Structure formats: structure tokens, C-alpha cells
Amino acid sequence: MTAGNASGGVGLLPARHRxxxxxxxxxxxxxxxDDLATMEHPVFSLSTRPDRRILRYAHNGVxxxxxxxxxxxxxxxxxxxxxxxxxxxxxxxxAGRALGRTLTLKAHDLLVATNRETSGDAYRRLRExxxxxxxxxxxxxxxxxxxxxxxxFGLIESWxxxxxxxxxxxxxxxVTLSEWLYRAVLSKxxxxxxxxxxxxxxxxERRIYELARKHCGRQxxxxxxxxxxxxxxxxxxxRRVFRRMLRDMIAADHLPDYEMAEEEGDxxxxxxxxxxxxxxxxxxxxxxxxxxxxxxxxxxxxxxxxAEWRGVWDRTGRARxxxxxxxxxxxxxxxxxxx
Numbered sequence: 001m002t003a004g005n006a007s008g009g010v011g012l013l014p015a016r017h018r019x020x021x022x023x024x025x026x027x028x029x030x031x032x033x034d035d036l037a038t039m040e041h042p043v044f045s046l047s048t049r050p051d052r053r054i055l056r057y058a059h060n061g062v063x064x065x066x067x068x069x070x071x072x073x074x075x076x077x078x079x080x081x082x083x084x085x086x087x088x089x090x091x092x093x094x095a096g097r098a099l100g101r102t103l104t105l106k107a108h109d110l111l112v113a114t115n116r117e118t119s120g121d122a123y124r125r126l127r128e129x130x131x132x133x134x135x136x137x138x139x140x141x142x143x144x145x146x147x148x149x150x151x152x153f154g155l156i157e158s159w160x161x162x163x164x165x166x167x168x169x170x171x172x173x174x175v176t177l178s179e180w181l182y183r184a185v186l187s188k189x190x191x192x193x194x195x196x197x198x199x200x201x202x203x204x205e206r207r208i209y210e211l212a213r214k215h216c217g218r219q220x221x222x223x224x225x226x227x228x229x230x231x232x233x234x235x236x237x238x239r240r241v242f243r244r245m246l247r248d249m250i251a252a253d254h255l256p257d258y259e260m261a262e263e264e265g266d267x268x269x270x271x272x273x274x275x276x277x278x279x280x281x282x283x284x285x286x287x288x289x290x291x292x293x294x295x296x297x298x299x300x301x302x303x304x305x306x307a308e309w310r311g312v313w314d315r316t317g318r319a320r321x322x323x324x325x326x327x328x329x330x331x332x333x334x335x336x337x338x339x
Contacts, residue, residue, distance in 0.1 A: 012199040012254050032193040033087045035184040036304045038079070039191065039214040042234025043138065043155075045073035046203035059231065061299040062141060067152075069135025071128065074155055076203045078129040080114040082155065083193065085177060087113075089185045099185075102176045104162065115198035123170055130159040130173070138180075153178045189308060191217075194256035204245055205255065207233050212258045212270040215303055217310075219284055221271040229268055283313065283324035293332045305332060 038044070041064055045051040050072035057064045066073060085103055092099040107126060111118050116126075139152045157176040184190065191213055200206045211232055216222035230242045237245065246268060250260045258270045285293075285306055294302050309331050313321075321327045 012196065012201065014199075031087060031091070032083055032195060032197065033090045033190040034083055034193050034210065034213075035086060035181060036189045036191060036214065036301075036307055037180075037184060038082075039210045040232070040301060040304060041140075042207070042232060043074075044076040044079050044207075044234070046076055046207060046233070046235055047073075048075075048203065051075070053236075055234065057231075057234070060301065062301065064138065064140040067137045067139075069132065069137075071132050071135050074129075074132040074136040076206050078132050080116070080198065081110065081126075081129055081133060081175070082177075082181065083197075084110050084113055085175060086181070086185055086190060089182075090188070090190060093185065093188075101157070101179070101182045102174060104172055104174045106172050107170045115195075127161070127170065130156070130175070134159055153180055155181065187308075189304065191307060196256040200254075200256075204233065204235060205249060207235075208246075208249065208260075209255055209258070212255065212260075214307070216258060216270045216272060217307070219272070221269050223263070223267055223269045226266045226268060283310070283321050283327070285309075285328045286325050289325035289328055292329055296329065296332050297335070305335065308335075 041059070041062060042055070042057055043064065043066055045053075045055075045068075052068045052070075052072050054068070055064070055066040055073070057066075084105070088103060088105075089099050107123060108118055110116075111122055111126065116122050133155045134157070136155055137152050138155070155178055157178055159176070160174045161170045162172040162174055193213065194209075197206065197209060200209060208229070211224075211229065212222065215224070226239065226243055226246065229246070230237075230239055233242075235242050235245075243266075246260070247262065249255065250262060253259065257273055259273055261269045261271070263269050290302050290306065293305065294300075297305065306328065309328050312331070313327075
């Protein structure tokens, strides 16, 4: 559920497909899921034009280098394909079905589920997105589950158009995800997204929503400096331009699930709207406990650990906790010692 303009106001793309369409096939029952690592760190270009920059990012011990192909960097809109794939894999995993890194998808289903047009031009853009995803190369030391990947890899390993109709449109495609993303699914290092994410027009809006979802989650609010938000977003805009874009987003007020407000000290506060992103009420970890956890596990992404811990709490019966802080810190100590 979303509020205000987020439910269908100015600035959002139209809901291009009837809601009933989502119940015609099991593929649409998969709730949109995004991996924690690319929600936390800027991997995708926010440009609407071919972006051939080499991106370098370092934050809290995490280093990332993203190298484009001749087609340019994979964009935040290209990421729709990965979200769709991750969502299908998570649905299969939760249902106990067999799964692997290679998925065969109906192109039409992908376009409908991500609120895209189904015109001939849309199929052409989909092919270009596959090319950018396969061509973009990443080197990083991000930890996924119990593994640290330090070698280079692509966001997808390969893709292949399986069939075409007489008119030339692709009917189905086979996609092999990178081992890195596949491990994220197996370790359940993912978060649920609002379906209205696919209605956000601007790349920066999508990126800011990801960051709010990752860091605010079900907490009452998340306060972050404009400088930190600029760094985490991956935006190439100067700070004054970036700040103006944030103010435009605050005025538009159509970010799914979260409200934005500017506060003194060049700070932005994200507050959870009345709607619920995840069912239930997960335990809240205090800022002091997060700082303690940072000392217990130096070099780890503490927010990713917090999300992973909440996932464990959810999967193991959602026990009532007298002290969420103590439970989280005890889990971190065990997690940090796990080889």
C-alpha cells in the first residue's frame, strides 16, 4: 500500500496492464525482490544515454569497480530484468521447487510484470538491456552470504533468444545469472519491493527508493546526509544539482512506501508511510547496537547483516524478543566467527 501521489498521481508511469493480468499465470504471483548488495552500493548507471564511464566506489571497506562494454553500463532500468529473475527464483526457493542459475523466461511476461509496454520497440529495448547486463563487468569484495567475491564477473553470464515469431519479436529468452547474484538468492540476501517501483519514471527516483528500502526498512525513519546519499546513489550530478533533485522529489511526494523531508544540517529524513512493505513487525535494532556490531565485525556491511538477521528471525518463527539489541549482537558474534 502506498500513500498520496504514490498510489497513482502525477509523475508516476501509468499502470500499463490490468491488475487482473497478474493472476493469469503463476509467474506474476512472485513478489518483486531485489538483492541487498546492489541496493546498498551503486552498480547501475542512472544515465538515460549510453554511459561508458568506469565507475569506482569505496565505502566502509567495500570497493567496487564497474567497467562498461561498448554498449555502455547497465542502467537502473535494465535492473528490472534482474529483479524479475530474482523474484522468480525466490518464489521457487520458498515453494521448495528445484532451481538453478539459468532461467527461461517469456519476454511478454517480463515486460508485463515490470510495467513495460509490449510494443515491438519494447522488445528491441529489452534485447539492448540484456546486452548491457552481460557486457558490464564488476570487480568487488562485497560479501554475499558466506562468500567473498574478489574476481571480475558480469551481472548475467549469458543470454539467448530462444524463438521468434514471424513478425520478428522474441518469444522467450534463456538467462544465466552470475554466480554472485545466484548466491544472493540462495542466502536470501534480498528485500521485497513495492510494485510501484516499476512505475517510477526517473532513474534517481528508483535509486533513492532502493536506498530508503534498504536502510529504513520497517524502522520509523532513516536520517542521512545529502553527501552520503549522493555517494551511495551513484549520481554524477554536482551536489547543488543533486540537492535540487531531492527537493523536487520531496515536493512530488510519490516515492512508494516512504515520505522524504529535508532537515537542518543538509540532512534528508525518510519516514515509512502508513502502508506495510513486509507483513509482521520485525524487531528494531538501535543505532548504538549497530555501532557495537560494527566494532564486532569490522569490514562487514552492518545494514546487510541486520537485514540478514531479520530474515533469520522471520524464517525461524518470529519469536518475541526481550532485547532485540542483545539478540542481534549475539547473532553477529556467531556470524562473524563463521568461516
